[in-house]
Amino acid sequence: MPTLPAAPGLDAIRYAQLWEDGDVLVDALATKPGATLVSIASAGDNALAMLLLDPARVVAIDLSPAQIACLSIRIAAYRTLDHASFLELMGSRPSARRGELLDRVASKLDENDQAFWSARRDDVIRHGLGGVGKFENYFRIFRTGCCRWRRAGRRLMRCFAPSRSPNAPPSLIAAGTIGAGG
16 A cells, blocks of 8 residues: 655654544544544544444544554553553653553554654653643643743732832832823
């Protein structure tokens, strides 16, 4: 079968977890048991949710080898770990043993996928499998940046607030430098 060349940048994980609602997908499909279903692999969540429909098979496709690797490791994790351990590996629960869980699951993968996840081991340990995509990284940047900006904004606003203490240095408003008509 002919294969498509990998598009530029498809070796990175774009989405480490899906943000769509799998229940909505399953309800919308409402197929008969035994059907063959096709899904974009993405992180694997929707393809795995389709199994609830009792299909003969689910075919997951993706141009990105990284996204296929996300699906492969999820399948191995579901087959290898109990629920609590799965949540730890995904990053949904704190874990001091995420590296050990990753190693255990990755040992069930083919050589290429093992190498793929080995190269991302530190990130998986730090954030879990569900937190290693570019999209999830944008959330971390946004969260830490907004928190920093919010704290800085509060400090800035305190500088402009009128003083409540008679011994405190005068604020900019109380000193008449801002909002005093000129």
